[in-house]
Ligand SMILES: NC(=O)c1ccc[n+]([C@@H]2O[C@H](COP(=O)([O-])OP(=O)(O)OC[C@H]3O[C@@H](n4cnc5c(N)ncnc54)[C@H](O)[C@@H]3O)[C@@H](O)[C@H]2O)c1
C-alpha cells in the first residue's frame with residue numbers, strides 16, 4: 001500500500017522531505033505539491049520527477065481526492081490554518097514545528113482533534129528520533145546517574161536568514177529544546193527567566209542574540225539554555241544532564257579526527273539538514289508506516305501545544321525580565337501517548 005502525500009511548502013525542509021519520501025523511504029508517493037512561490041513548487045516537482053499535481057493553494061490540496069495525508073512545511077505562521085483544515089477533512093497531517101506560533105493557536109488544534117475523536121496530527125520534533133538523544137534518554141531512564149538535577153544546553157546556528165524575526169529564536173529555534181527536554185526528563189516546566197547578554201555585533205540589530213534561558217521543571221530540575229543563532233562557527237547542538245551520581249552528554253556527530261599543518265582537529269557541521277539527517281529519515285518512515293496502519297505514533301498535537309505554552313512564557317520572560325510562571329495544562333486522557341516506546345522501536 002502507498003500513502004499518497006500532498007506537500008504544502010517546497011522550501012528548504014519541504015524539498016528535503018520530498019527528496020527523502022521519493023528517494024530514501026518506502027511506502028509514500030508525493031502526489032500533490034503547492035507553494036506561494038508556484039514556480040518553485042513546479043521546479044521541485046520536476047527535479048524529483050514527481051507524478052504530482054501542482055495546486056494553487058494549500059486548502060485545495062488538502063481537499064484533493066488523491067491526497068491521503070498532508071505534510072505542512074510552509075512558514076510557521078501558516079501551520080495552524082493548514083492543520084485545522086486537514087483535521088476538518090479527516091486526513092492525517094505531519095506538520096513541521098512549530099505546530100502553531102502561539103499556544104492559543106495550538107489549543108485550537110488540540111480541541112479540533114479531540115472533537116474529531118482520533119489523533120491525526122504529528123509534529124516534526126525529529127530530535128526524539130535522533131540516536132544521540134535516544135541514548136541520552138535511555139541512560140537517564142536506566143537510573144545510572146540517579147535523578148537528573150541540572151540540564152545544560154546550547155542551540156547554535158551559523159546564521160539566520162533576513163526574514164528571521166526576534167521571536168523566532170524561541171518560537172522557531174529553541175522550540176526544539178522546549179519539546180525534547182520535556183520528553184528527555186519526562187517532566188514539565190513550571191517557570192522561566194530569560195536574560196539578554198551583550199548582543200553580538202554580527203547579529204541583526206532587531207535580534208536579541210544570544211539569549212540565556214533559565215527554566216525550572218515540576219521535579220525541580222534546573223535548565224540552563226543558550227540560544228545563539230549567529231554563532232558563525234558551526235551548527236552546534238549541546239545537551240548535558242547532571243545527575244546525583246554522574247553526568248551524561250549528547251554525543252558529538254561523527255567526525256574524522258585530522259592531524260595536519262601542526263593542528264589536531266575535528267570538522268563541525270554547519271547545516272541542520274546534515275546534523276539530523278538520520279533522525280528525519282527515521283521520523284518520516286515512522287509517520288508513513290503508522291499512518292498506513294491507521295495509527296499515530298510520533299510527537300502529538302499535545303506535545304506541540306505544550307512546547308508552545310512554554311514558548312509563550314519564554315517570550316513574556318524575555319520582554320519583562322521577570323521569572324514567569326508556566327501553567328502547563330493537564331494532559332487529557334485522549335493524548336496519553338505511547339510515543340516514547342514507539343520511537344525507540346522505529347530506531348531499532
Ligand atoms: N524540524 C526541523 O528541524 C526543521 C528544519 C527546518 C525547518 N523547519 C520548519 O519548517 C518550516 C519551513 O521552514 P523552511 O526552512 O523550509 O523555510 P523556507 O522559507 O525555506 O520554506 C518555506 C516555504 O513555504 C512557502 N510558503 C509560505 N507560506 C505558504 C503558504 N501559505 N502556502 C504554501 N506555501 C507557503 C514559502 O514560499 C517557502 O517556499 C518552518 O516552520 C520551520 O520551522 C523545521
Ligand SMILES: O[C@H]1[C@H](O)[C@@H](O)[C@H](O)[C@@H](O)[C@H]1O
Pocket residue numbers: 157172173176229272
Ligand atoms: O534554528 C533552526 C534550527 O536549528 C533548525 O533545526 C530548524 O528547526 C530551523 O527551522 C531553525 O530556524
